[in-house]
Amino acid sequence: MSADQGKRMAAEAAMEYVEENTVIGVGTGSTVNLFIDALADMKARIDGTISSSEASTARLRKHGIPVLDLNEVGTLPLYVDGADESTRFLQLIKGGGGALTREKIVAAASERFICVADESKLVDVLGGFPLPVEVIPMARSYVARELVKLGGRPELRSGFTTDNGNIILDVHGLKIMEPIKLEQQINNIPGVVTNGLFALRPADLLLLGSADGVRKLTAE
Numbered sequence: 001m002s003a004d005q006g007k008r009m010a011a012e013a014a015m016e017y018v019e020e021n022t023v024i025g026v027g028t029g030s031t032v033n034l035f036i037d038a039l040a041d042m043k044a045r046i047d048g049t050i051s052s053s054e055a056s057t058a059r060l061r062k063h064g065i066p067v068l069d070l071n072e073v074g075t076l077p078l079y080v081d082g083a084d085e086s087t088r089f090l091q092l093i094k095g096g097g098g099a100l101t102r103e104k105i106v107a108a109a110s111e112r113f114i115c116v117a118d119e120s121k122l123v124d125v126l127g128g129f130p131l132p133v134e135v136i137p138m139a140r141s142y143v144a145r146e147l148v149k150l151g152g153r154p155e156l157r158s159g160f161t162t163d164n165g166n167i168i169l170d171v172h173g174l175k176i177m178e179p180i181k182l183e184q185q186i187n188n189i190p191g192v193v194t195n196g197l198f199a200l201r202p203a204d205l206l207l208l209g210s211a212d213g214v215r216k217l218t219a220e
């Protein structure tokens with residue numbers, strides 16, 4: 001089974017958790033794009049969405065799905081997003097598409113975070129996927145030196161600017177044994193907006209598309 005099939009199965013399985021007359025938090029990426037396409041079928045029955053990126057906003061609007069302002073909406077009942085890696089504790093690396101900061105905001109503002117992914121994203125230890133860190137441009141060199149002190153090899157994501165006007169440093173070579181500690185350490189570096197570890201606020205449910213169907217994982 002291809003990764004694309006796994007993504008589609010997971011994205012469509014998330015529809016079961018979408019309740020009528022609610023506002024849905026929507027993540028970013030190729031798996032979420034499939035969720036957005038499925039969500040279009042029930043757009044008349046939801047109150048709207050909160051989007052985590054300009055790319056998702058464009059796709060939602062193309063389908064005629066309303067996109068609201070998070071400042072005008074209270075706590076969201078549900079956030080659906082993909083991941084680059086997940087452990088069985090549902091701690092994640094996100095940000096392969098550079099949307100990590102807005103994703104973290106919407107996840108934090110949501111009661112339930114359902115992560116949708118194909119089975120290749122499940123790992124024993126985070127860090128095989130380079131950890132994205134969003135950085136204010138003037139702090140690039142300083143933050144890079146601090147990330148080296150933490151044992152990583154930061155590389156500037158060339159030609160990329162985030163929706164917030166910042167740069168991304170992708171940190172290679174980390175074997176992340178203490179995700180919560182590292183998430184806090186990196187976020188404490190002046191100039192870092194946030195990093196792609198979702199450990200302080202992990203997912204609540206992981207829907208993994210696999211050859212055996214959709215596996216549902218909750219944190220062990």
Ligand SMILES: O=C[C@H](O)[C@H](O)[C@H](O)COP(=O)(O)O
Pocket residue numbers: 027028029030031032081082083084093094095096097098099100103
């Ligand atoms: O910034 C991008 C997001 O964190 C994505 O959710 C993540 O990169 C996974 O994307 P995909 O579903 O395309 O594998």
